[in-house]
Amino acid sequence: MAVSRLTVFEFRKVSHTFGENAGALVLEDISFEIREGECVGLTGPSGCGKSTLAQIGAGFVTPSRGEVLVDGRNLTSTPSRAVALIHQELDLFPWLKVEKQILFALQKADTSRAKELISLVKLSGFEKYYPNQLSGGMKKRLALARGLAINPKLLILDESFSSLDSNLKYDLYRDLRLIWEKTKTTILLITHDSKDLQSLAHREVKLSAGKPTRIVEIVEMPAL
Amino acid sequence: MEYYDLTTVALNCLYSIERVLVGVLMATVFGISIGLLRSMLPRKVKGNKLIKLLFEAPKFPPPIAWIPFVILFFGIGEISAYVIVFIGAFSPIFTSTYEGAESVPMVIRNIARGMEIKGLRYLWKIIFPAALPQIFTGIRVGVGMGWMSVIAAEMISGQSGLGYSIQINRLNMQYDLMTVDIVLIGLIGFLLFETIVFLQKKIIPWHEVTM
Numbered sequence: 166m167a168v169s170r171l172t173v174f175e176f177r178k179v180s181h182t183f184g185e186n187a188g189a190l191v192l193e194d195i196s197f198e199i200r201e202g203e204c205v206g207l208t209g210p211s212g213c214g215k216s217t218l219a220q221i222g223a224g225f226v227t228p229s230r231g232e233v234l235v236d237g238r239n240l241t242s243t244p245s246r247a248v249a250l251i252h253q254e255l256d257l258f259p260w261l262k263v264e265k266q267i268l269f270a271l272q273k274a275d276t277s278r279a280k281e282l283i284s285l286v287k288l289s290g291f292e293k294y295y296p297n298q299l300s301g302g303m304k305k306r307l308a309l310a311r312g313l314a315i316n317p318k319l320l321i322l323d324e325s326f327s328s329l330d331s332n333l334k335y336d337l338y339r340d341l342r343l344i345w346e347k348t349k350t351t352i353l354l355i356t357h358d359s360k361d362l363q364s365l366a367h368r369e370v371k372l373s374a375g376k377p378t379r380i381v382e383i384v385e386m387p388a389l
Numbered sequence: 390m391e392y393y394d395l396t397t398v399a400l401n402c403l404y405s406i407e408r409v410l411v412g413v414l415m416a417t418v419f420g421i422s423i424g425l426l427r428s429m430l431p432r433k434v435k436g437n438k439l440i441k442l443l444f445e446a447p448k449f450p451p452p453i454a455w456i457p458f459v460i461l462f463f464g465i466g467e468i469s470a471y472v473i474v475f476i477g478a479f480s481p482i483f484t485s486t487y488e489g490a491e492s493v494p495m496v497i498r499n500i501a502r503g504m505e506i507k508g509l510r511y512l513w514k515i516i517f518p519a520a521l522p523q524i525f526t527g528i529r530v531g532v533g534m535g536w537m538s539v540i541a542a543e544m545i546s547g548q549s550g551l552g553y554s555i556q557i558n559r560l561n562m563q564y565d566l567m568t569v570d571i572v573l574i575g576l577i578g579f580l581l582f583e584t585i586v587f588l589q590k591k592i593i594p595w596h597e598v599t600m
């Protein structure tokens with residue numbers, strides 16, 4: 166499937182150390198671009214710094230060095246609607262029911278758009294449920310719908326489905342693929358398991374095992 | 390039992406209940422507002438020991454210790470009763486609101502920041518609902534503190550209410566009637582507590598409790 170040549174997102178020479186002086190270098194010199202409509206996989210062993218990079222990408226963590234560019238604008242340590250992150254942990258607002266959760270994320274409260282998104286992630290019928298009344302998989306779907314509701318330039322999914330049992334996980338990846346085909350959202354998909362990326366990602370950015378973590382290689386995946 | 394007709398008992402109960410409700414309501418409004426605003430202070434100000442002292446030290450003198458000053462400023466009457474209840478209920482509500490606001494998980498804050506929610510909207514739409522479970526804990530404790538405070542205030546300077554009734558019965562050495570008062574104070578305290586639990590379940594059904 167054709168992907169535009171237009172770069173929407175870029176990590177430029179990002180390095181990160183936790184703690185001011187003596188801290189250990191976690192990420193070193195990470196640079197890669199993501200093109201409009203592309204789904205890029207980011208893989209690496211547990212603890213190598215994937216979530217840290219995701220947080221840097223979303224502007225929540227200020228990298229020790231380097232920049233985050235969105236549409237050419239420097240958005241380093243600037244959270245905005247341009248980048249939406251679905252955290253590895255549960256990050257739903259527990260006080261908002263499914264429908265409200267989506268309406269809240271939309272720029273303008275638009276009930277029919279909320280309906281669309283809810284049905285896109287197969288949560289129709291659960292509009293009046295609180296997150297704690299949903300199953301683990303449903304919560305992930307809701308987080309996905311909420312991320313799409315933000316209508317970001319880049320949607321980062323950090324190990325979104327890893328905590329689920331493998332059947333459910335592959336169902337969700339298949340749905341994600343269908344959703345991507347419909348919405349053409351630009352995605353950075355983070356996982357420790359390259360297998361998750363099959364028939365989903367255009368490219369895979371492989372990170373090394375750490376101390377510090379670097380990019381090992383960037384592989385083009387078989388055409389979707 | 391000539392002095393203790395049912396009407397007097399009922400009126401004394403109602404007086405005390407009215408005082409605690411007004412005082413706790415005021416304490417809830419101010420405790421939540423000030424607690425939330427405190428959490429919005431810049432990190433440097435929040436961490437300042439002197440600022441901490443200013444917020445923390447006034448919690449320690451018990452409501453009963455304030456009674457002479459309150460009477461001095463507000464005289465003997467309803468206003469003083471409300472103020473004493475307020476003093477008793479404010480601290481737990483204020484403290485739990487502040488602590489609730491401070492312990493909102495980072496992922497929740499991040500998502501809100503990513504949606505570009507800022508300022509008062511951030512306080513009202515994110516921090517406040519996220520802190521509600523702890524705020525309710527504060528109100529439950531606060532209503533109990535307020536209830537104890539109003540009884541103490543009525544014993545010292547009341548003209549009515551269950552605390553006043555205890556004092557009168559003490560002077561008349563009617564220990565059986567005093568016992569009735571004590572039991573009523575316990576029962577009403579329990580009902581107040583249960584009312585807050587009921588409200589909590591109505592207002593934040595998404596927060597599971599087994600109370």
Ligand SMILES: Nc1ncnc2c1ncn2[C@@H]1O[C@H](COP(=O)(O)OP(=O)(O)OP(=O)(O)O)[C@@H](O)[C@H]1O
Binds near residue numbers: 213
């Ligand atoms: N706030 C922090 N302070 C100090 N060190 C941190 C902090 N957050 C993460 N780290 C460290 O940075 C490293 C990378 O953590 P990170 O969560 O980014 O890894 P990850 O690749 O997402 O791991 P996983 O696959 O298990 O999710 C780890 O060694 C971790 O201990």
Ligand SMILES: [Mg+2]
Binds near residue numbers: 217324
């Ligand atoms: Mg991680």
